[in-house]
Amino acid sequence: MADRSAIEWTEATWNPTTGCDRVSAGCDNCYALALAARLKAMGSPKYQQDGDPRTSGPGFGVTVHADALSIPLRWRAPRHVFVNSMSDLFHARVPTTFIQDVFGVMAAAPQHTFQVLTKRSRRLARLADTLPWSDNVWMGVSVEDGAALPRIDDLRRVPAVVRFLSCEPLLGPLTGVDLDDIDWVIAGGESGRHHRRMDPAWVIELRDLCTEAAVPFFFKQWGGRTPKSGGRTLEGRIWDGMPVTTRPSPLAASTM
Template identity: 60%
Template sequence: LTKRFPNNFKNGFDLTLYPERLTEPLKWRTPSRIFVNSMSDLFHEKVPLDFIQNVFKVIQATPHHIYQILTKRPERLVELSPHLEFHKNIWLGVSVENQSYVSRIDLLRQVPANVRFLSCEPLLGSLNLDLTNIDWVIVGGESGQKHRPMKIEWAEEIRDQCQKAEVAFFFKQIGGRTSKAGGKLLDGKIWDEMPEAWKEHQNTWGKSPSKLLVKKDSLGLTA
């Protein structure tokens, strides 16, 4: 990644804060879904609490945007949650690539987010999920030259669990050497369900772009 995106990783994988970028979403007038720090983790143990609080202040100041925050460190998310204000436009998720990480879901449930979601991407094994108080599940296979193949039945199992629990299910791709190599059909259908909060947001702020806005280093962080 550091070779492919040298401008985004000037310090390699060392934690780098860019406080001057925090105000960028204030300039975006069109309501959008924003993936916060798509190449890093806001709840990295070295990210200062005051920096995270400043991120949340920007989110509060831009209620017309939806912010998707994904973490692999839900322990720190829970630890800091008493010091953070969780506004309606914050969607919080955890990565659950295989059964070893299912415990992250229990920690996510402890956080008072308007939307809680799971990112099962890359999906690396069969999952048995407790979807209590979970609003959205995203599933996708790995892509790249050294990708680890995803079995279709793993994705189908999660879809069936979502349908039983009445949880929105979004299937991104089967995966392969490229993200588009295997397509995105599951049982001959595109699964692009969204949580109910998305409809409510659109009713308030109007239609947002259908595609997720991924802003590299958005809200000022690489790690």
């Protein structure tokens, strides 16, 4: 966990689970997988379980950390919290009871806004009715290219107060994407040594679709060798759209 985060659309990270496995093209150059290997080498106790080398890697085996559940309860000041920046809460090896525990903690910390993101949308949809959805939980799915579009239909089945799409890394056009019942879209290019170039036309088209549908649009980065290599300016401005909710938004205030 980190009480501060460099991710532009959040303020803190909380990892009650760590580790994952590649499931789609967006996972090919996963930053978390590479970071887990470094953390294992440094002796970090949360990253000592290895994953399957075909889909995961050193230090990136799926691991549940019950001792991390109470962390957000100790943060008094309201903040936006990205849940599982180093994992996927809806991975098949995370027990349903533990997912329910995580949602219980989020409900018990109403001062915070929790941002949960998954690529495993089918499991999310199957479990949605068993989870205690509080109005401080934003639920999102990763949509990196056209092959990932079915995840959006699964997301629409979830009773979250905010449903959002993370189109990062954006690897292809999302022409005609249906934004009905979607409250926020994040987009960005890939970063790292093996980053794949994002065509400006893809992100401009997505931005225009959001504008037409009155969906807040957040452009995170162009990507490159490092996350900040290409900056964040799209057609002459910064796009920091955030969902409109009745809850206080310290993050939105900080970007004004």
